[in-house]
Amino acid sequence: MSGPEDRARRTLTEAPTDLLVDRLAAELERSYGITRTELYQVDYRLAVLLPLGEGEPVSGPGHPAWRCFDHQEPVVAAGTGWFPVGMRGERRGVLHVSPVPSDPDALRELDAIATALGHELAAVAATTDIYLTARRDRRLTLAAEMQWELLPGRSRIRPSFSLAGQLEPAYAVRGDGFDWSDDGTRLWLSVINGSGEGVAASMLTSLATHALRNARRARLALADQAALADQAVYALHRGGQHLSALLLELDLATGTMTVVDAGSPRLLRLRDAEVTEQALTKQFPLGMFDGTDYQEQRFLLRPGDRLFVVSDGVIDATAERVRYGETALDRFLRRTGPMEPLDAVRSLIGDLRAFVTGDLVDDAVVVCLDWFGPQP
Incomplete structure (x- = not known):
C-alpha cells in the first residue's frame, strides 16, 4: 500500500492544472491532518512572496517564509511549517501548511512533496496563466x-x-x-x-x-x-x-x-x-x-x-x-x-x-x- 508521500505525488500528477494546490491541500488534510495549505510564489523582483489564494503577501526579510526561501530548508515556527518549492535549483516559492506535524518523518515527506509541487508547476507553466499571474504584484510592460x-x-x-x-x-x-x-x-x-x-x-x-x-x-x-x-x-x-x-x-x-x-x-x-x-x-x-x-x-x-x-x-x-x-x-x-x-x-x-x-x-x-x- 502506498504511503502519504506517494499519494500526494500521485494527486499532483493527476490534478487539473488549475487545481494543483487545492487537490494537494485535500490530500494533506487526509494524510497529515493539515487544515491550511497555501502556495507563496516569489515575485519578479525577488522582493515579495505572493500567495496564490487569499493570504497576505510576505515582504519582511525576517519572516519564516523568507528564511525558508533564502536557506532552501524547511522552517517550523508557531505551529506552522514552511517548505521550499522549486526544482533543479530554480526557486519558485514556499509551501505554507498548518498545523504542522511534529513527526520528523512527516516533515521530511512534506519537504519532498513541496519539491514535487515545484516540478508540477514547471510542467504546467506553458498551459495555464494562473501561476504566472499570481507571481506579479503589478502589471508587466x-x-x-x-x-x-x-x-x-x-x-x-x-x-x-x-x-x-x-x-x-x-x-x-x-x-x-x-x-x-x-x-x-x-x-x-x-x-x-x-x-x-x-x-x-x-x-x-x-x-x-x-x-x-x-x-x-x-x-x-x-x-x-x-x-x-x-x-x-x-x-x-x-x-x-x-x-x-x-x-x-x-x-x-x-x-x-x-x-x-x-x-x-x-x-x-x-x-x-x-x-x-x-x-x-x-x-x-x-x-x-x-x-x-x-x-x-x-x-x-x-x-x-x-x-x-x-x-x-x-x-x-x-x-x-x-x-x-x-x-x-x-x-x-x-x-x-x-x-x-x-x-x-x-x-x-x-x-x-x-x-x-x-x-x-x-x-x-x-x-x-x-x-x-x-x-x-
Whole structure:
C-alpha cells in the first residue's frame, strides 16, 4: 500500500492544472491532518512572496517564509511549517501548511512533496496563466512580458556549478537578457546588453537569443554561434540596430572557459576574496557590420571561482548625478562570497535599488556563476 508521500505525488500528477494546490491541500488534510495549505510564489523582483489564494503577501526579510526561501530548508515556527518549492535549483516559492506535524518523518515527506509541487508547476507553466499571474504584484510592460518569457529560468544547480541571473527593472525591463543550457558535459551561457526602447528593444533581443539558440542546438562552435546571430540581426536591420553580447562555454570536465566578447557586458571574477575583470578582446556587437569574423578566447577556472556578468546598467546606475561605479561594485561583490548565486544576484540588485532609492531607470542584467570543479 502506498504511503502519504506517494499519494500526494500521485494527486499532483493527476490534478487539473488549475487545481494543483487545492487537490494537494485535500490530500494533506487526509494524510497529515493539515487544515491550511497555501502556495507563496516569489515575485519578479525577488522582493515579495505572493500567495496564490487569499493570504497576505510576505515582504519582511525576517519572516519564516523568507528564511525558508533564502536557506532552501524547511522552517517550523508557531505551529506552522514552511517548505521550499522549486526544482533543479530554480526557486519558485514556499509551501505554507498548518498545523504542522511534529513527526520528523512527516516533515521530511512534506519537504519532498513541496519539491514535487515545484516540478508540477514547471510542467504546467506553458498551459495555464494562473501561476504566472499570481507571481506579479503589478502589471508587466509588454516588453518585460516578452523578456521574461525568453529566460530559461532564474537559477540552476548541478554538482559542478551553480548559476543565477536577474533582470532589473523587473516589471519594465526592455532589452537586457540572458540564456543558458547544459548537457552534462558543457554549459553555455549568453548575456545580452540590449539597446533601444520598449518593444523594439525586446524584439531585437528576442531575435538575437533565438538565433544563438538555433546555432547552439546545431552544435556550432561558439564563434560560429556569434556569427550566425550577427548575420540574423544584420540581415534584418542592415547595421541600423545592433546589440552587445557575451557568449561563454564552460567545459565541465576541465573548467576551461571559452568566450566570445561581442561588445559585451563586463565579466568579473571573484577569487580568494579579490575581484578582477577578466581581460577580453572586445569585438563588434551583433549586427553592427556584415560578415564579422568572431574569435574565441580561453581561460581556465579554478574550483571555487565565482564569475559575475554585469551590463552597463549596473555600473552606470545614477543617484543625484553620482554613478554607482566600479569601486562600489567591486566592494559589494567581495561581500557576496558566502552567498548562493541567486542570493548574491538578488543582494546586488537590492543594493542598486537602495542606491537609486527605487527601481532602476536603465536596464540592468546580473548573472552569477559558481564553479565547483569537475564532478564524477
